[in-house]
Amino acid sequence: MQLEAKDIGFRYGDGPWLFQGVNLTLEPGEIVGITGPSGRGKTTLCRILAGFEAPIEGAVHFNGAPLPNNGYHPVQMVLQHPEKAINPRWKMHKILNEGYQPDKELLDLLGIEREWLTRWPHELSGGELQRFCVARALGPNTRYLIADEMTTMLDANTQAQIWHAVIEIAKKREMGIIVVTHESNLMRRLCHRVIDFNK
Numbered sequence: 001m002q003l004e005a006k007d008i009g010f011r012y013g014d015g016p017w018l019f020q021g022v023n024l025t026l027e028p029g030e031i032v033g034i035t036g037p038s039g040r041g042k043t044t045l046c047r048i049l050a051g052f053e054a055p056i057e058g059a060v061h062f063n064g065a066p067l068p069n070n071g072y073h074p075v076q077m078v079l080q081h082p083e084k085a086i087n088p089r090w091k092m093h094k095i096l097n098e099g100y101q102p103d104k105e106l107l108d109l110l111g112i113e114r115e116w117l118t119r120w121p122h123e124l125s126g127g128e129l130q131r132f133c134v135a136r137a138l139g140p141n142t143r144y145l146i147a148d149e150m151t152t153m154l155d156a157n158t159q160a161q162i163w164h165a166v167i168e169i170a171k172k173r174e175m176g177i178i179v180v181t182h183e184s185n186l187m188r189r190l191c192h193r194v195i196d197f198n199k
Contacts, residue, residue, distance in 0.1 A: 001028055001063040003049065003075065003144050003176060009057030010044055018044055020057065024182040024195065026144060029166075029174040033187040036197025042180050046146045049178070062143070065186035072099060074138035080149035086121050093117040096132055100139045109165035112134050127158040134162055138169055144176040152181065163190070 002025060009020035018041040026032055034042050039187060047053040050058055051067050062074055068128050079085055085094055093127055096102060099129065107114075110131045116124060124132075130150070145166065151159040167190070170177055187194055 001007070001074070001143050002026065002061075004061045005049060005058065006061065007058035008045065008048060008055045008060070010053070010149065012042065017029035019068075022058070024049075024193055026176045026178065028176055029170065030193075031170070031177045031179060031191050033179045033181070033194035034197060035184075035194055036181065040156045040197045042197050043148055045182060046077060046148050046178065049144075050075045050146055051054075052077070062123060072139060072141045074141060074143040075076060075146065076091065076139070076142045076144070077146040077148060078133050078137050078150045080128070080152055082126060083121065085133055085183065086109075086133075088121050090121075091117070092119055092121065092124070092132060094172065095121070096136060099136060100133050102138070106165075106169070109168060111161050111165075127154045127177065130154060130158070131162065138166070141144055141172075142175060145170070145181070146178045148180040150179075 004026075005022060005024040008024075009017060011017045020047060034045070036042055044053060047197070048055050051073050062090075067073070084108065112135060116128060121129060125155040134150070140166050147166070151162055152164070166177065177190075181186065181187060
């Protein structure tokens with residue numbers, strides 16, 4: 001179930017092109033890094049791959065067909081700031097079960113304490129919230145995960161636990177991952193190849 005971006009181009013309104021002619025192919029189980037300076041369009045490209053934005057030029061195909069417009073999206077995205085992706089008026093159990101009901105193994109892998117499920121988002125730390133965002137993104141129908149600076153704001157122990165869980169699940173499912181980060185050490189440890197948005 002290949003994920004392919006063909007000649008993707010994007011700009012806002014009549015402004016200058018953020019990027020043009022981007023081609024990217026990901027295979028199941030592959031981990032690809034995307035690096036480059038801020039403002040070059042890395043996050044926008046990821047939003048297009050995840051179906052949040054439509055490209056001005058080109059198209060994204062999943063398994064040889066256009067990305068689906070409804071139902072559970074096969075490409076899920078986890079952002080740097082979890083509080084922006086969570087409804088503050090929902091308790092954590094409702095947030096977690098919004099798309100599907102995660103199993104005990106996934107919750108344990110991510111270090112999600114059962115007592116957190118009855119709490120409000122403001123009662124949890126950023127690292128605790130991010131564990132929920134990752135769990136929510138790792139539904140059974142997720143084929144590609146986009147981690148956009150996913151652990152940048154977290155302490156080293158939380159980063160390690162989250163990445164250990166994600167990589168373990170990716171191996172079991174042959175799930176592809178896109179890693180967007182400025183951390184070169186993380187890129188070297190995780191990625192099979194790296195795409196430089198400077199070029």
